[in-house]
Amino acid sequence: MSSNPARYSKGMIVIHWLSALLVFGAWLTSTGGRHMAENPPLLHFSLGLAVLLLVLPRLVLRVAGGVPEVVQPGGWLAVAARFGHAVFYLFLICLPLSGWYAASRLGVPVSFFGIPLPAIAERVQGAPGPVAELHENAGTIILYLAGLHAAIAVWHQFKLRDGTLQRMSLR
Ligand code: HEM
Numbered sequence: 001m002s003s004n005p006a007r008y009s010k011g012m013i014v015i016h017w018l019s020a021l022l023v024f025g026a027w028l029t030s031t032g033g034r035h036m037a038e039n040p041p042l043l044h045f046s047l048g049l050a051v052l053l054l055v056l057p058r059l060v061l062r063v064a065g066g067v068p069e070v071v072q073p074g075g076w077l078a079v080a081a082r083f084g085h086a087v088f089y090l091f092l093i094c095l096p097l098s099g100w101y102a103a104s105r106l107g108v109p110v111s112f113f114g115i116p117l118p119a120i121a122e123r124v125q126g127a128p129g130p131v132a133e134l135h136e137n138a139g140t141i142i143l144y145l146a147g148l149h150a151a152i153a154v155w156h157q158f159k160l161r162d163g164t165l166q167r168m169s170l171r
């Protein structure tokens, strides 16, 4: 339970910023599939899988009361925020899983910071298919969404002056 109901709990805040950094890191370390087998982007896999790993405690903390009351309950802004955050969760789960699937289709062994993981799909010859394409596109779309999300947060903070940034700050 959050000690200050006006803010997200400390755990939620740490996971939020850590996940944002990991998504950015995964994007920076991403590469196309053609020569992946010779030189697998292991850091890309590890950073991306860490994003997936953090979703579980994040959801547990949500259920445990780590989320404050929305800024304007009942209004359209609250509905839009809920929808936007749900879309992020969809990306945070589907993006790493589709990447793992793509790597498996390409026959590239996946590991998480040195821990080998099994393939989750049959290896194919040639193009890895639509899920891999979806992964590549979604991997960039999430960055645009993060930019939009950050711009909305800044608008809340400086135009609506509702202290939104404080809700996601440790101090
Ligand atoms: C938040 C997490 C992730 C983001 C933002 C992300 C982003 C991206 C992007 C932008 C690309 C396209 C790169 C290019 O074409 O130059 C890509 C490709 C790829 N990623 Fe990820 N990725 C994530 C997680 C993962 C994970 C967890 C894995 C595997 C365990 C993975 C495996 C792959 C593979 C195999 C490709 C090449 C796909 C192909 O060429 O068809 N990704 N990723």
Ligand code: HEM
Residues within 6 Å of the ligand: 012, 016, 019, 020, 023, 024, 062, 081, 085, 086, 088, 089, 092, 142, 146, 149, 150, 151, 153, 154, 164, 165, 166, 167, 168
């Ligand atoms: C890939 C990057 C990001 C993702 C995936 C993301 C995701 C989320 C999600 C899902 C929430 C809802 C609370 C939760 O369940 O944790 C949230 C809230 C929030 N985010 Fe982000 N975020 C990202 C980057 C950023 C950035 C760059 C900013 C900078 C301004 C930011 C500012 C905030 C703020 C202020 C809230 C609280 C909103 C409220 O008052 O309810 N986020 N974010």
